[in-house]
Amino acid sequence: MTTTSPPQPGDLSLPARPGWPDATGHFGIFGGRFVPEALIAALDELTEAYEAMRVDPAFLEEFARLQRDYTGRPSPVTEVPKFAAHAGGARILLKREDLNHTGSHKINNVLGQALLTKRIGKTRVIAETGAGQHGVATATAAALMGLSCTVYMGEADTRRQALNVARMRLLGAEVIPVTTGSRTLKDAINEAFRDWVTNVETTNYVFGTVAGPHPFPAMVRDFQRVIGDEARAQVLEREGRLPDAVLACVGGGSNAIGIFTAFVGDEGVRLVGLEAGGDGVGTGRHAATITGGTPGVLHGARSFLLQDENGQTIESHSISAGLDYPGVGPEHSYLHQIGRAEYRPVTDAEAMEAFALLCRTEGIIPAIESAHALAGALVLGRELGASGAGGRGGEPPLLLVNLSGRGDKDVETASAWFGLGEDAAPTDEDDRAVEEGRGADPGPGLDTHQQPTEGAVSNDQAVAGQDAGETA
Amino acid sequence: MTSRLAQRIEAAKAEGRAALIAYLPVGYPDVEGSIEAMVAAVEAGADVIEIGVPYSDPGMDGPVIQEAVEVAVRAGVGLRDVFRAVEAVAAAGAVPVVMTYWNPVERYGVERFADDLAAAGGAGLITPDLIPDEAGEWIAAAERADLDRVFLVAPSSTDARLRSTTAASRGFVYVASTMGVTGARDTVSDAARILVARTREARPGIPLCVGLGVSNGAQAAELAAFADGVIVGSAYVRELLEGRGADGVRALTADLAAGVRRAGVPA
Numbered sequence: 001m002t003t004t005s006p007p008q009p010g011d012l013s014l015p016a017r018p019g020w021p022d023a024t025g026h027f028g029i030f031g032g033r034f035v036p037e038a039l040i041a042a043l044d045e046l047t048e049a050y051e052a053m054r055v056d057p058a059f060l061e062e063f064a065r066l067q068r069d070y071t072g073r074p075s076p077v078t079e080v081p082k083f084a085a086h087a088g089g090a091r092i093l094l095k096r097e098d099l100n101h102t103g104s105h106k107i108n109n110v111l112g113q114a115l116l117t118k119r120i121g122k123t124r125v126i127a128e129t130g131a132g133q134h135g136v137a138t139a140t141a142a143a144l145m146g147l148s149c150t151v152y153m154g155e156a157d158t159r160r161q162a163l164n165v166a167r168m169r170l171l172g173a174e175v176i177p178v179t180t181g182s183r184t185l186k187d188a189i190n191e192a193f194r195d196w197v198t199n200v201e202t203t204n205y206v207f208g209t210v211a212g213p214h215p216f217p218a219m220v221r222d223f224q225r226v227i228g229d230e231a232r233a234q235v236l237e238r239e240g241r242l243p244d245a246v247l248a249c250v251g252g253g254s255n256a257i258g259i260f261t262a263f264v265g266d267e268g269v270r271l272v273g274l275e276a277g278g279d280g281v282g283t284g285r286h287a288a289t290i291t292g293g294t295p296g297v298l299h300g301a302r303s304f305l306l307q308d309e310n311g312q313t314i315e316s317h318s319i320s321a322g323l324d325y326p327g328v329g330p331e332h333s334y335l336h337q338i339g340r341a342e343y344r345p346v347t348d349a350e351a352m353e354a355f356a357l358l359c360r361t362e363g364i365i366p367a368i369e370s371a372h373a374l375a376g377a378l379v380l381g382r383e384l385g386a387s388g389a390g391g392r393g394g395e396p397p398l399l400l401v402n403l404s405g406r407g408d409k410d411v412e413t414a415s416a417w418f419g420l421g422e423d424a425a426p427t428d429e430d431d432r433a434v435e436e437g438r439g440a441d442p443g444p445g446l447d448t449h450q451q452p453t454e455g456a457v458s459n460d461q462a463v464a465g466q467d468a469g470e471t472a
Numbered sequence: 473m474t475s476r477l478a479q480r481i482e483a484a485k486a487e488g489r490a491a492l493i494a495y496l497p498v499g500y501p502d503v504e505g506s507i508e509a510m511v512a513a514v515e516a517g518a519d520v521i522e523i524g525v526p527y528s529d530p531g532m533d534g535p536v537i538q539e540a541v542e543v544a545v546r547a548g549v550g551l552r553d554v555f556r557a558v559e560a561v562a563a564a565g566a567v568p569v570v571m572t573y574w575n576p577v578e579r580y581g582v583e584r585f586a587d588d589l590a591a592a593g594g595a596g597l598i599t600p601d602l603i604p605d606e607a608g609e610w611i612a613a614a615e616r617a618d619l620d621r622v623f624l625v626a627p628s629s630t631d632a633r634l635r636s637t638t639a640a641s642r643g644f645v646y647v648a649s650t651m652g653v654t655g656a657r658d659t660v661s662d663a664a665r666i667l668v669a670r671t672r673e674a675r676p677g678i679p680l681c682v683g684l685g686v687s688n689g690a691q692a693a694e695l696a697a698f699a700d701g702v703i704v705g706s707a708y709v710r711e712l713l714e715g716r717g718a719d720g721v722r723a724l725t726a727d728l729a730a731g732v733r734r735a736g737v738p739a
Contacts, residue, residue, distance in 0.1 A: 040633060311580065
């Protein structure tokens, strides 16, 4: 790609797709179809319809229009210098998928699959969701396109992500809490597959990530690659060069594949996937599938997974519901195997530190998932700085991070982590203070060392809101 | 290179009846209890025992089998226990065939699994999430170890897939009678009759056994009118879940065994 102007959103024909998977969905030894025979006809139907749709000008036009007018693409690239001050001298650019409608990159894929659902004449969609972002995106697209929608969500996740459950219900979706197994994303996927095999005549499975049986890994990649196609052109335009590294968090891996794909052919660009290290890979309580797993078959494809000696899936652990998955998309396993991408673990604590830092330095509350990529950028920047390995031409290293989602859904989790939740809850004293017209104590913020800005009024000088009208 | 499964099903046919295939998972309520239940089914008239390997993500199973299998997974039941069950069933006089999702075999090693299954006296493998398209390594290993490979066909299978899937099968073909997961149903749909006819046309001669939804002798009789074998799963597991143990398994088997002998009699 030589142009520096952003490509048209939804233009799936440019630049070239990678040479994988093969016609039956294999990325080297990974991928394929490990599903009941009953689903093969539906997967064949999807593959055939998708192959026709992705080169159909009418579809491309409609998809582009939706991405522009509904999602708000292209998403901007934001430089974050105050955050990057902690990254050993590297410069950091964020690809702002958090600014998409519904708050994450998930909408990119869902709009494509919803159009495909209508094209094959089905009236109902089902989806699995972990953090709830894919469920919200699917419920949104279903509302927009007049499809009925059922979302399977692990019971544990419905509690961690109650806000997103409410959002899905407001959008008209049925949310079914899954109470089998570990009660998280992997069990939600099992339940969604059971629904699909039973109702396949009326129902399309809108899969949320680049995992699952063929054609999902390739199709979801095609719908998500707009992230990297845009970002590559945006970075070239503003910097006149490519980034030194592209970083993204990896659960199933759709946002990472989305931003990696445009750069796969750029040999000088490091591709770094950040996996959820939970309490630490050494503790066994983590979701770092490539770092700590082995190849096997789960949810319809061969890929790396967390498994015991009997081949049973091991439950994963992460503070981030969206990364709390013991599998990973087969293309990531392949990129790892051929050495094109590297995968590193980031612990809960490292992710939350990066989360807080971005909030306080740049005024952006990231999704906890995306905070793993931010933490990875801090570490990589320091490594490059320490080794004296600058960017090209002696410039500072330039890191492009996919900020895949925003953190509204994570406010409760973060409040609990940082101990803000209880302190911030209204107390009886606050009620009395409000009654007496004194105004409630707002409680400490995340940054307890915050310096008062010069010239600003401090809390005790400020006029309480309820009195403001009288003194104005 | 003769299939013991096919032989046993043909022998039943020679008696003018369908074969009875009973599914039970290893490890529920525990390994010993599951083996006792399998032997009870053999003694009461089951021709083939479909020995289930516990798996953490049984995507094709309904709630009844999931509940039992989850207990076995948590207890750490593995293929070593499965081979013990295979030996016990063979010793009791039925043909043991193992049913497993693919990952436990891949983890164990396909070649090693084929050798150990053959050594234990197993006839072959039923693979609900392994289609012939992905089964090259397994088919080669099964060929070498003289084991049967039972693949599934479904109402949604195209004629072309019925031909390729039955061509790759040995022993019998598992005819999944309805679209959906395992679990007893009040009615076994006409889809079964149609699918059996289509599959027979795709590959005349190979035995066709029907599963998914069969729970009693009347349904078994209905299927026995046109199928070579009747597969019963969730109804067996329910006997164990509801605490009726080997006696419950014996009573259910007696009802089903009578059912497959009423072949051709309208239910």
